[in-house]
Amino acid sequence: MAEALYLENSDLDCGTNNRNHHTGDIGCQNLVVRRGQAFEIKLQFSPRGYEEGVDQLSLIVQTGPQPSEESGTEAHFKVSDALEDGVWSAAVVSSEGDSLVLSIRSPPDARIGHYSLTLETSNGTEENSCSVGELYLIFNPWCPEDSVYLEHEEERMEYIQCQYGIVFQGTKDSIDPVPWNFGQFEDGILEICFTLLDSNPRYQKDPIKDCSRRNNPVYISRVVSAMVNCNDDGGVLYGRWDNIYNDGINPNSWIGSVDVMRRWKKYGCQPVRYGQCWVFAAVACSVLRCLGIPCRVITNYYSAHDTNSNLLIEQYLDYQGNKQKDQKDMIWNYHCWVEAWMTRPDLGEAYNGWQVVDPTPQEKSADIYCCGPAPVFAVKEGDLGLKFDVPFVFAEVNADVIYYVTQKDGTVRQTLNTAQVGQKISTKAVGKDTREDITHTYKYPEGSDDERRVYEKANQAVAVPKGEPSAVPSDVTIKLKVSEGMNMGNDFDVFAIINNNTDEEKECLFRFCARPVNYTGAVGPECGMMDLPDLKLEAHSEQAIPLQILYEKYGSSMKDGNLIKLMALLQDLSNNDTILAMRDIHVKNPDIKVRVMGEPKQQRKLVAEISLKNPLSEPLTDCCFTVEGAGLIDGLVQKELDGPVEPGQDAKVRMDLMPQLSGLRKLVVNFESDRLKGVKGFKNIIIAPPPK
Template identity: 70%
Template sequence: MAEDLVLESCDLDCSSNNRSHHTADAGCTKLIVRRGQAFHVKLHFSTRGYEEGVDNLAINVETGPQPSQECGTQAHIPVSDSLQEGAWSAAVSSNDGNELVLSINSPPDAPIGSYNFSLEASTGYQGTSFHLGTFILLFNPWCPEDTVYIENEDQRTEYVVTQYGIIFQGTKNSINSVPWNFGQFEDGILEACLQLLDTNPKFVRDSSRDCSRRNDPVYISRVVSAMVNCNDDRGVLYGRWDNQYDDGISPMFWIGSVDILRRWRKFGCQAVRYGQCWVFAAVACSVLRCLGIPSRVITNYYSAHDTNSNLLIEQYLDEQGNKQKKQKDMIWNFHCWIEAWMARPDLGGGYDGWQVVDPTPQEKSEGVYCCGPAPVIAIKEGDLGMKYDVPFIFAEVNADVIYYVEQKDGTVKQTVSTFQVGQNISTKAVGRDNREDITHNYKYPEGSEDERRVFEKANKLSGLEKEEERGDASGITIKIKGSEGMNKGSDFDVFAVINNGTEQDKECRLMFCGRTASYTGDVGPQCAMKDLLNLKLEAQSEKKVPLRLNYEQYGCNLTEDNLIKMMALLHDYSTKDIYLATRDIYVKNPDIKVKVMGEPMQNRKLVAEISLKNPLNEPITGCSFSVEGAGLIEGLLEKTLDCPVEPGQDAKVRVDLRPQQAGLRKLVVDFESDRLKAVKGHRNIIIAPQPK
């Protein structure tokens, strides 16, 4: 009888496997592979080599606390002479003396997560089991049979592998690019993402069912949407929107997901304070990319929050444009969510591709603060019955806005805006820092036949028969326009532009004012006002009325969002009609400059000089720079200045970098002080590979 096989060691060959599975950026200390794709392990036997026909080998794999074959979380895999597609299988790749190389293949619909695996070796009637170690199995966008497969290689690189990005903020007329370090391959992030799955209430209630459902990106994205906020669970982020952040960190401070996820994990899954929509979205994007689901951050300008599901946003104003307390519906200046790429076999044909997933806690979905995945095509087509939460997102990009303006005598005038909601829907372009406008993915052009068709379909599906009030036939229009140089610390003009397209001269009253505002639409104190009681409009003419915004008035009440909400109300004395225009003005922060000194090369020290010029007419104090960059710097680095920075002078620091990885990297910077807050900057750095 042949001598028993004795396993001396097992080499998981993490470096080679991780490279071929597109996970090498996460390091080579653990085996991280993608489902539907083979990986190999090297087995070293001490007594003798493997003999085909004499030795019987099998691999056991299992995931979760209660693995079972029935749940798909356990598999017994006999070693054969060839791999089997679409199922767990193992085969001999090479046999060289006492070293045996096995190839192991996972099915493209296997549950993701951390797996233990072992070897069973038997010779005759005797058998022995050897623990081989652990591996982490992820979704595989490179595998055509995986439901997250995305065909284009550039898109796979952008939406799965790239660790940095751009998030768009500001206003639809002044779009602001904010850099973000997703850092999905940084140390500890994969462990934090797996811990997030193991902390979710569905796992706590029934771990077997939860782990078995981790084969489905629809299920995973829904869990992540719920767990990135902490409203129902031990989620990652605590949301706050009242500018009271002294017991935590302002949402405007963050420049990446890495520090947030590490804090959450380090402090026993206590929610990190604080987040707002772009922070929730960016962290969810990091988690999904880490798990292998292609994802990207989306910004929707003038995003509606429809609280009563009637596809109408009802705004109540007094005759001076002040919001009234009975108002519940809201229009956010911008709102961020993510899109995740996946097939939707649960919905039948036609709904594969990008799905909206929104982790910002707004409304409950099936009793939990989560939203999506909702097929973008279902939103565009008005298919409100498709899972999940399509009606809510449809309203965010398509709702009509009705303004009810109450006069002093108690009468109410009504004005309708059908074009305000859902504008300039934006995401970062593939392979570039440019903005890509994807509004056409969500809605047909306003006024087109397709837009009318979708509008009518959505009304019927929502159970409402909303009357259409489109456009304005009176011949009078009013718009608000900005000017050059709307920079923080500067005085500048904003204009109400009124067109009288009628054949009659008009005498009107114009109330034109500005209030500091947050991006959610909440307004603060008035910072500029003009009330013209007898404004004359000549027939077939245009009049431009300026309103001066002085830094002395707006600066002290400006929130970290740097927004001023402008509103113009025009009363036509002859017809008693009211015309309304609104616009959000973004007050631009100064630029951050990043100068790189030295030759950017892998594993070679590099110095970045970071500076910002004080644009205010007063000193700024408490100045500090925070820096992140996946592959450039470990974690979040903060540099504080000891002295105030005088007007026109530079705040300046130097930061040491030691690039660990070659290729394009992004250094992301935040600047904070007493008078200038949440100033962002970035610098792309191309790192040359280390010479061999």
């Protein structure tokens, strides 16, 4: 009888396996593999080697606190001569002396998780069991049988592998590309993502059931949506929109997800203060990409928040154009969420593909502050009866807007706008830093037969009450135009272009004002005003009415995001018609310049010189640059300037970089001072691999 077989040493070969599984950027400290794809391990035995026909080998994989085969969190399988499809299996690759190489493959619908791997040996009389090691198993967009399979390699590189991106802010007429460091493969981020899953209330209540559902990207994305905000749980980010951030970090100061997620873990999974929609979305994108679910950040301009689910956004204004207080329905200048790619077997093949997942806490879904996954195709077709949260997303991009304007005499005039909501829906283009417009994936062209067909179908689904005003073109129109040079520190003009398209002269009341506004629509004090109580419009005429906006008026009251809301309100005294025109404008920050000195090679020091010219007529104090860059610099690095930066002078620092990864990398920069805040910049750097 042969001696018993004992495992002396095991080698998970993390470096090779991780590279083969597209997780090489995580490093080689942990084995991180994708489901449905084989990986190889090396075993060394004593006092003898493996003998085919004599030794029987079995493996056990387990994940979760109470693993079981019934819940799909445990598998017990024999080592054979060939891998099997659809189940956990193992096969001998080679055997030489006391060494054995095994190939192991999980099923493409395995539960993701942190697994232990145990080897059992038997020679017929003696049995042994010992630990081989641990591994992380994640989703696999490269595997056609995986529910997150993505066909095109360039899209997998963008939506899974790319550790940086662009989040679009600003306004629909002045779209501002803001760089972001997703850093999903940075040290510790994978462990933090699984900690996030284990912190969710469903896991705390029933860990067996929760872990058993971790094979389903629909379930995982819903958990991530809930856990990125902290409204119901110990989630990652605390949302705040009131410009009071003294006990935390201004949401506009973040430039990446890594620092946010590390802070959450470092301080005992207490919510990080503070986040707003683009921060929630970007962190969710990092988590989903890290777990293997293709993901991208989306920006919707003029995004509606429909609180009573009637597909109408009701806005109440006084005769001066001021919003009345306590309005529940809102229109945000822009709103960010993410799309995650997956199949929807629960809904049908037509609804496979991109799904809206929104972690910003707005409304509850099944008693939890989360949203989605809602199929983008269902939103486009107005299929509001499908899960999850399709009606809410449909309203965000498709709701009509009614303005109720109270006149001086107390009467109320109504104005309907069917085209305001859901414009220039944007995401980063594949492989480029440019914008891709994906509005057509959410809605049919405004005014088309399909657009009205879908809207009527949606109206019937939510039982919208009849009798609301229809959109009747006015004989008097207003368009708001802007001038060049809308840069921070400058004075500039804006214009109301009024057209009287009738045969009669019109006598009108006209009010034109400008106020700083944040992206959710909360306005500050007036920074420009013109009141014309007796404006005369000649028949078939056009008038351009200028309004000067001075830095001395807007500079001290500018809100985060550098937005100013223009509002023009005209009342036709002949028939009391009210014509309303609004536009949000974006005042541009100065550029940040980044100059890289040194030869950009892996494991070779580089120096980045970062500078910004003060565009204001006053000194900048408390100046600080912050940088992040996956594969370029470890974590977040800050450098403060010693003294003030005078008008026209450069704020300048140097920072050392030590690239750990080759390929295209992005250095992301933020600048803060007393008068300029949240100024962003970036530099693309191509890092050459080390010589072989």
